[in-house]
Amino acid sequence: MTVKQFFKSTAFKCIVVLLSILLICGVFLTVMNGLLEVTDEERFARAVQKIYGKSVETEEISLDGEKTSFDYADISEAYKVKDDGNYLVKVSGKEGYGGAVVCWVVVDMSDDGKEIDGVMKIAIDSAPGESYISKISQGALDALAAKAEYGKEAMGGFAHGSKEHGGDYIATGASYSMRAISNCMNGAMDFVAAYALGVAKSDFYTDNGFEYLEMINKQETSYTVESSVVTYNIVTAGNSPAGAFTITVKVGADGAITEYTISADGSTAQTYKDKVFTQYTGKNAAWFKSVIGDDGKTNTNANYEANGIQTCATRSNYLCLYAGLFATANYQKAVSTPYTGGDAQ
């Protein structure tokens, strides 16, 4: 084909037409994006309107030097509301279904401003990728906010003793998005605690380099060491719809479990009670990793089936497996580090 033939060919016409349409559409959208862009000020005004129903006087908080990144949430903006002394925080909650959920959270302060009373209101700012976000009504958000209590660790998004909260998650039909929203609340309260009250959350396990903490309640989990045997009292996170488990795990000198007892069963009542797999005696860290992966994040029925622990209570089983992994993988660390954590002592 000569150059002249190419320019007269259908292929050339196709390229020209397609590129022309792409160019026109691209230019059109660029112009429109400039004209219709929603500015940060507009978003903020909308959030304030949604929360307070009127405009309020706020003072922006500089985030320089503040702790804005948490395991479960990131803070992007914060304001002190002059009208009521509360804090309005824009926070991105992790672990939604299709990504993060960005919310505005009003952290409710006591009258003297020296304590966090909880969360006054939550408004969703944006949730790209969360198809079911519309299923979460303002009523469900208000109910969630009413239950927020500062001092209860986030644990992957669920406040401790989250079985009640689990009911809310199920009711909305958007459990993963609700988890991300719960993370937003916890992140906002932790930020305000650090910023306004100067409370730095002590975290014994992170400070001492323990691994596999994501589904573990770091404040309520403790351990003792006696004759090379580590006895853990583990409180897990919730894993919607399953709530937190409390499990006593003993790990012997060979790094394998010698006793595994569930004292508080977080599985959904009636449906999954007694279906949780508990036969972990003799299992070590290598075994747990072979089931839920080296990063402890593999949570699939196929893996459970291959290892003979499929019981239908997938989410509860994951928490129990994770507790086993935490106990066995951190055995050496626990032996060499006396427990000096706070609340659980």
Next chain:
Amino acid sequence: MNKYKRITLDGLIFQNPTFMLVLGTCPTLGLISSATSAAGMGLTVVVILTLSNVLISLLRKVIPNEVRIPCYIVIIATLVTFARMLLEKFVPDLYDSLGGFLALIVVNCIILGRAEAFANKHNPLEAAVDGLANGFGFTCALTIMGIICEFLGSGSVFGLHVMDFKIGIFATPAGSFIIYGLSIAVFTYIINQFEQHRRVKANRLARTNMLDKEVA
């Protein structure tokens, strides 16, 4: 029958994209648990479908056959993105309630289907009528099912509380699926009855004409 009347009736009833052609099932199942979301999605589709039909009809003699599908997709994606910008700017509540399904309009079978089956073969006016008819057919179907699902699943209609009794499953896609199936069955039954009635009437008329001819 008038050409435009036929196009309109086809889009709204006889070739209804939701009930008769079972197109656009993904947003249907995802959004009909709320009547407001369903109606909002339907109206957004009306605008995008009408505009895409008109644009594709206008460009039908310019776009080579070999690249027509990529061209249609680019045009539809542009319109959807534009609609997203407009909704986010001016109707943020609806934008939030439609969530990820708004972007999914790009791959809605109804829009690409009408572009391929109708708009690229007809003039812009006919294409616009077809877009409006199919869009409103989709909107009506979604809104009717949205009202039923919201009423049963949440005890409300368009967000207004109606009763305390509710059946949770109808607030989920599983319940939407049941309502969708039942709606298709009812709609098809009604259309079949109508068609049967029309055939009987036409046969009777033909027989009468024949008898008249014999007598004459």
